[in-house]
Amino acid sequence: MLSLLPGPLVLLLSVSLTIIFTALCASLILLVSLLKLLPIPALDRACSHINNGIMRLWLSGNAFVIRLTTRIEWQIEENSQLRRDGWYLIVSNHQSWTDIVVLGHLFRDRLPVPKFFMKHELIYIPLLGLACWGLDMPFMRRYSREFLLRNPHLRGQDIETTRNACEKFRHLPTTVINFVEGTRVTAQKQAQSRSPYRHLMPPKAAGLAFTLAAMGEQFDSLIDVTIRYPDNSKTPFKDFLMGRMKRIQVRIEELPVDEALMGDYFNDKQFKRGFQAWLNQRWQEKDEVLEGWQRAQEPATVAARESARASSGN
Structure with a gap:
């Protein structure tokens, strides 16, 4: 254990x-992905199998680094029964790059290889971006309302990306991970978005709704994950890399994929309102979980401070 260094x-x-x-x-995935450029569906699927195996190897490597460099107390609340040969949709709050490591670590041996919806800018990260492309991860472009008003021909482009990704996900057991807030939460972003939540950004419903419409019948369940870094909330990724991460709180709730969640989000206004209300309610419950964890921590924090003052006084 290197965390004492x-x-x-x-x-x-x-x-x-x-x-x-x-x-x-990433280099191995890129080499295999060169074969995916050939227009042979069977070869494409075979390469996807191989790349998924390499991705699982990468997750195991991350787990090794975690065990070697950190001493984390995992506080997990869970209600789920998962298997590696199914199809799952994970929705999670997004606080840090550490979230990706946490989800990969928790589910690497319990679920199919995860696929993330990623910002398009990340494709330009040397080696890593192209490796994610080789893994069929969808890259999403985020446009502001003002930009779309000036460029209406780009409206719906993310949905087309989602459509293409979902078609590929149908052939192999897959875990689709969607950070529906669209960005990592910060106080500044919360203020700019006028977030009604204390610890979260407002969720974006369109991409999630379309994923459910495209693959909802294939998903075994929806997994709602809530993550919190109680002792490292300001710089969790830096603290994680430096071995200073003390505790990680996670709540995992498995939900059935109700047929009521599968509909035409873009043309059925009644369904759209209902879906947004459902997602907002899930986010309200998630916000309350985070608030409850924070309040439960406050007495212990106060007691620790008082104990430290008493010790220094002696």
Whole structure:
């Protein structure tokens, strides 16, 4: 266990190991993905199988680094029965890059290889972006309302990307992960978006609704995940890499994919209102879970401060 070493040294070791694992796996995925360029469906599916195996190897590498460099107390509340040969849709709040590592670590041996909906800008990250392309992860472009008013021909482009991704996901057991807030939460972003929640950004319903419409009957269940870093809320990713992450709180709730959640979000106004209301209610419940965790922590924090003051007084 290297977490007892100085933080900067742990950072150097964890980053170095992560880069080595990532570069190795990404290079292998890229080599395999070159064959996917050939217009042969059977070959494309075979390459996807191989790439998924390499992705699982990468997740195992991350788990090794976590065990080696950190001493995390996992506080998990769970109500789920999962299997590796099914299809699942995960929705989660998004606070940090650490969320991706956490989800991969928790579900790497319990669910099919995860696919993330990613910002289009990430495709330009050297090696990693192209590896994600080789894994069939959909890259989404986010446009402001003002931009779409000036460029109406781009409206609905994300939905077309989702449509194409869902078609590929039909052939292999898949876990689709959607951070429906669309971005990591910060106080500034909350203020700009006029978020009605204390700990969350407003959820974006369109992409999730379309994924359910395209694949809802194929999903075994929807998994609602809530993540919190109670002792490292300001810089969780940096603290994680430096071995300073103390606790991670996670709530995992498995929900049935109700037929009422599958409909025409873009042309059926009644369904759209109902779906938005359902998602907003889920987010309200998630916000209350986060608030409850924070309130439960406050007495312990106060007690620790008082104990430290008493010790310093002696």
